[in-house]
Amino acid sequence: MEFNPKKLRRTVLDMAYTGSTAHIGCALSIIEILSVLYKNYLHYPENNPISKYRDYFVLSKGHGVMAQYACMLELGWLNNNDILNYFSDGSNLKGLSDSRIPGIEVTSGSLGHGFSVGVGLAMGLKLNGAEQKTYVLVGDGEINEGPIWEGALFAAHNNLDNFMAIVDENGFQAMGETQDIIGLGSIQSKFESFGFDVISVDGHDEAAINKSIEKLWKSEEKKPKALIAKTIKGKGVDFMENDNSWHYTRLDKESYQQAILSINRE
Amino acid sequence: MRQAFSDTLVELGKKDQKVLLLTGDHGYALFDDFRRECPKQYINVGIAEQNMVGLAAGLARTGFKPVVYGLSAFVPIRVIEQIKLDVAHDKLPIIFIGDGAGFVYSHLGTSHQSTEDIACSRSIPNLSVYSPADRFELEWCLHTAYKEKSAVYLRMGKSDIGDIHKLSLGMQSGDLIKVKTGVDSRVSFIATGSMVKTATDISGKLSIDVDVWSVPFIKPINHSIVEGICRNNKFIVVFEEHSKYGGLGSLIAEIASASYPLKILQIAVDDCFSQKCGTYEYLLKEHGLDFESAYKKVCSFLQKL
Numbered sequence: 001m002e003f004n005p006k007k008l009r010r011t012v013l014d015m016a017y018t019g020s021t022a023h024i025g026c027a028l029s030i031i032e033i034l035s036v037l038y039k040n041y042l043h044y045p046e047n048n049p050i051s052k053y054r055d056y057f058v059l060s061k062g063h064g065v066m067a068q069y070a071c072m073l074e075l076g077w078l079n080n081n082d083i084l085n086y087f088s089d090g091s092n093l094k095g096l097s098d099s100r101i102p103g104i105e106v107t108s109g110s111l112g113h114g115f116s117v118g119v120g121l122a123m124g125l126k127l128n129g130a131e132q133k134t135y136v137l138v139g140d141g142e143i144n145e146g147p148i149w150e151g152a153l154f155a156a157h158n159n160l161d162n163f164m165a166i167v168d169e170n171g172f173q174a175m176g177e178t179q180d181i182i183g184l185g186s187i188q189s190k191f192e193s194f195g196f197d198v199i200s201v202d203g204h205d206e207a208a209i210n211k212s213i214e215k216l217w218k219s220e221e222k223k224p225k226a227l228i229a230k231t232i233k234g235k236g237v238d239f240m241e242n243d244n245s246w247h248y249t250r251l252d253k254e255s256y257q258q259a260i261l262s263i264n265r266e
Numbered sequence: 267m268r269q270a271f272s273d274t275l276v277e278l279g280k281k282d283q284k285v286l287l288l289t290g291d292h293g294y295a296l297f298d299d300f301r302r303e304c305p306k307q308y309i310n311v312g313i314a315e316q317n318m319v320g321l322a323a324g325l326a327r328t329g330f331k332p333v334v335y336g337l338s339a340f341v342p343i344r345v346i347e348q349i350k351l352d353v354a355h356d357k358l359p360i361i362f363i364g365d366g367a368g369f370v371y372s373h374l375g376t377s378h379q380s381t382e383d384i385a386c387s388r389s390i391p392n393l394s395v396y397s398p399a400d401r402f403e404l405e406w407c408l409h410t411a412y413k414e415k416s417a418v419y420l421r422m423g424k425s426d427i428g429d430i431h432k433l434s435l436g437m438q439s440g441d442l443i444k445v446k447t448g449v450d451s452r453v454s455f456i457a458t459g460s461m462v463k464t465a466t467d468i469s470g471k472l473s474i475d476v477d478v479w480s481v482p483f484i485k486p487i488n489h490s491i492v493e494g495i496c497r498n499n500k501f502i503v504v505f506e507e508h509s510k511y512g513g514l515g516s517l518i519a520e521i522a523s524a525s526y527p528l529k530i531l532q533i534a535v536d537d538c539f540s541q542k543c544g545t546y547e548y549l550l551k552e553h554g555l556d557f558e559s560a561y562k563k564v565c566s567f568l569q570k571l
Contacts, residue, residue, distance in 0.1 A: 099356050105327075107351050116317045117352055120324015128328060147348075150317035157312075 001074050003035040005206070009236045009263050011070035011083060017256040019087030021095055025234035025246040027066040029170040029203070030137060033229055036209045037135060038071045049077050049103035055132050056121045058105045060114025061139035061168060062097035068104065069093060077103045112145025114138070115165065119151045122163035122224075133217075137166045141173025144182050149194070155224040156195025164216060164225040165191070168203065170233040172244045191226040203229030238262045267425035270401035271363075272299050274408045275333065279304035282331065285412075288322055289335045290315045293365065297335075315340045319348035326358040331412070337371070338364025338380035342387050342419050349417065354392040357416040361408075367397075367423040368460060368507035369540065369549040379549075381535045385512025387419045388485045394439075395485040397421040397514075399462035402431040403443075403482040410439045410483075423507055424460040424546060430480060440488040442495075448475035452500045452571060456481060456492075458514045461505035461533065461555070468561050474568070481514055489521055496526035501571065503531045503564055507555060510534035531567040533560045 008031050016024045037057060045051045049072075059068050069086075072078045078093070085091045092101060096109030105121075106114045118136035125132050138148060155163050167187055171178055178184055191198045197219050199212040209229065216225040233247075234240030237259045251259065276299050279285045287300055291313045301308050311318040315336055322332035334341060341364050342349050353360050364383055371378035388395045396411065396418060398404040404422070411418040430445055437443060442456070445466055454477040457465035462480045469478050479495065481487065495502065502522070504515040515532035522528055535553050542552060550556040554563065 106323075107355050110347060110351060112316075113320055113348065113352055116320020116348075117324045117327075119317070120321035120326075121328055122324070123321065124325045124328025124330055127325075127330070130328075147314075147316040147320060150312075150314035151320065154311055154314065154317055154321065 001039070003039045003071060003074055005031045005035050005236070006263055006266070008035060008067065008070040008074070010260060011073055012066045013237075013251065013256060013259050013263070015066050015069060015083055015086040017251045018084060020250045021066070021087060022248045022250065023063045023066070023095065024251070025172070025240055025244065026061065026139065026168070026170065027064045028235045028237065028240065029231040029233045030064050030067050030168050031235065032204045032206050032209060033137065033166060033168065034067050034071050036206050036213065038075070040210055041133070041135070041213060047075060049075075053132065056105055056118065056134040058114040058118040058121070058134070058136040059097050060106070060108055060118070060136050061111065061142050062108025063139070064168070065095070065097040065104070068097065072103050075103070111139070111142040112147040115148045116151040119155045119160060119163060122155065122160045123158060125162055126160065133162050133164065135164050135166060137168060139173070140167055140169045140171065140178050140184060140187065143167065143184065143187070144173070152191065152194040152196065152224075159222040160224045161222045164213070164227060165196070166227045166229060168231055169228055170231040172233045172247070174247060176244060188228050191228070195223055196226040197221055197223045198226045198228060200228040200230065203231035204235055236263050236266055267398070267401045267404050267422065268296060270404050271408070271422065272296055274405050275300050276303045278408070278412050279307050283307065284329060285331045285333060286325060287333050287335065288318050290318050290340065292337060293335050315345050316348055319345045320352050322360050323352035323356070323358055326353070326360050331359055333361045333363060335363045335365065337378060338367040338383045338421060339378050343380060343383055346386050349387070349393065350390050353417050354390050357392045359415055360417045361411045362417065362419045363422060364419060365422045367421045369546055369553070370424050372546045372549040373543055375543065376539045379540060381507070381509045382512070383419070383421060384484060384506075384508050384514065385516070388512070388517070392416045393485070394418045394483070395421070396482055397423070397458040397484050398482045399457075399459055399480050400428070400430045402429065402433065402435050403480065406435045406437065407482055421459065427460060427463050430462050430466065438488070440483045440486045442488060442491045443480045443482065444477060445480050446478040448477045450474040450476055451498055453503070453568065454479060454495050454499045455503050455505065456495065456514065456518055457505035458482070458484065460507050464555070464557055464560055465503070465505040467557055468564055471561065472564070472568070484514060484517065487517065492518060492521045493525040496522045496528055499528060501529050501531070501567065503533060503567065505533045505560065508534060510536060529570070531563065533563060
C-alpha cells in the first residue's frame with residue numbers, strides 16, 4: 001500500500017462532497033503524517049485493526065477523521081460504499097472519530113481526550129512488557145485543552161518512552177489563527193519543558209517526517225516523544241490553503257471539481 | 267465502611283494483579299494497606315482528574331481493571347465527560363469510587379459537597395450506579411463491580427453511622443434489600459446510602475409499622491421489586507442525601523408512573539447549595555435531612571392516609 005497523498009486527498013474530497021461535510025482543511029493538513037505512519041510505523045498483525053498486538057494510533061483531533069478514513073480505505077478496512085454513502089442515513093462513519101469503527105481507537109470531537117487515553121495505553125503496554133508503540137495526533141488548537149498538559153506531565157514523570165505525541169501545527173483553530181486566539185508560543189519549547197524528546201518538522205515532507213520519527217524512537221533517553229509537524233490547513237487545494245473558512249464551508253459541484261483539479265495539478 | 271473498602275480493595279488487588287488503584291492525590295491514610303500489600307498496583311496520578319480517567323481508559327484497553335478513586339465532587343462530577351466518552355461509550359470495565367458524597371465535607375463548602383452525582387451518572391449508558399449504606403453493602407457492591415464487564419460508579423457517603431445489616435449479603439445485582447418488615451401495607455420507605463439509617467430510625471418511631479427498603483444498586487435496579495412495592499402500597503417515602511432531581515426519588519417515581527402510580531414523598535435535597543459552614547449534622551438540618559426534620563415531613567405526609 002502506497003498511501004499516496006494525492007490519492008488520500010482525493011478520497012477526503014470525495015467524502016466531503018458526497019456527505020456535504022465541513023472540516024475539510026484540518027483533514028488535508030494531516031495527510032502526509034498519516035501516510036508515513038500507516039506506511040512505515042503502525043504495525044497491524046495480519047492487517048487486523050483490532051489485533052491485540054497492534055501499535056495504537058489515536059486521532060485525538062477527531063475533526064480530521066476523513067484523512068484517517070482515506071487511509072482505512074487503502075487498508076481495506078473500509079470500502080468504496082462507505083465513501084460513497086458518507087453521511088447517508090443509517091451509515092456508520094461519522095463526522096468525528098468514533099471508536100466503534102475498527103481502526104479508530106477513541107471517540108473524539110470533544111478535544112483533549114485522546115492524549116490521556118494514549119498515555120494510558122502506553123503505560124498499559126509498559127506494564128504488560130509489550131513492545132508496541134502509541135501515537136497520538138493532536139491539533140495545535142486542541143492543545144488549548146488542559147488535560148493535554150496533565151497527560152504530558154504524567155507521561156514524562158513515568159518515562160513513557162513508547163508514547164509519541166504528534167502536533168498538527170497548522171496555525172488555525174475553529175475561529176481563526178491560533179496566535180490570535182490563544183497564543184501558543186513555541187510548542188517545541190513547551191513539550192521540551194514538560195520533559196519530552198522533541199523534533200519539529202515540515203509536516204508535508206514525507207521523508208523528513210519519516211526520518212524524524214525514526215530519530216525520536218532511536219533516542220536513548222527514556223522520555224516520551226513529541227513531533228511538532230508544521231503544516232498548512234487545507235494543504236493540496238490551492239484555494240483552501242490557509243483559508244480557515246474551509247473549516248466550515250461545504251463543497252458544491254463546481255468547487256469540488258476545482259479542488260480535484262488543484263490536487264491533480266500539484 | 268472505609269475499613270471494609272480498604273480490606274476489599276486489598277483482597278481484590280492481591281487476587282488479581284490487573285487491578286490498579288488510581289487516585290488523584292486523595293485518600294491518604296485510606297490506602298495505607300493497599301500501598302503496603304500491592305505497591306506496584308497503586309498509581310497517584312497527581313491533581314489531574316481528567317487525565318486520570320483518560321489514563322484509566324487506556325489501561326483498561328490494555329487489559330487492566332482500574333479502580334479510579336476521588337471525592338464524589340470530582341469523580342464523577344468533574345470528569346463526567348471523560349467517563350461518558352472515554353469509558354462508558356466503549357463499555358470499559360472501570361470502577362469509579364466517589365467518596366464523601368452528600369454533605370460529608372460539611373465544613374469545606376460547595377466545592378467538596380456532592381448532591382448531583384447520581385443524577386448525572388445514571389443518565390450515562392453503560393454506567394452502573396451503586397450506593398451502599400454500610401460495610402456489608404459496600405463489600406457486596408465492590409465485589410459486584412469487580413465482576414462487571416462495563417463501568418460502575420460507586421458512591422460512598424457518610425461512612426461512620428453504623429451497620430444496617432448484621433451479616434454479609436448475598437443478593438443479586440439490582441436487588442433492593444428489605445431492612446425492616448412492617449405490617450401496614452399502605453406505606454413503604456425506600457432509602458439509599460446514609461439515609462437508610464434515618465429511614466429505619468423514623469420507622470421505629472411511627473405509630474404505624476412500615477416496610478423499609480435499602481437500595482444499594484440504583485442502576486440497574488430490579489424493576490419488578492419496585493413495581494411490587496408500588497402495587498402493594500398507597501404511599502412511598504424515598505430518602506436520599508442527594509438532590510430531589512434525578513436521584514433515587516426520581517427513579518422510583520419513573521417506575522411507579524409507568525406501573526402502579528401512587529403518592530411519593532421525597533426526603534431529599536432541595537434545589538439549593540449549602541448556605542452555612544458547620545458539622546455534618548448541622549448541614550443535614552439545614553437541608554431538612556436530619557432525623558427531626560425528616561420525621562416531621564413524614565408525619566405531615568402520613569396524615570393524608
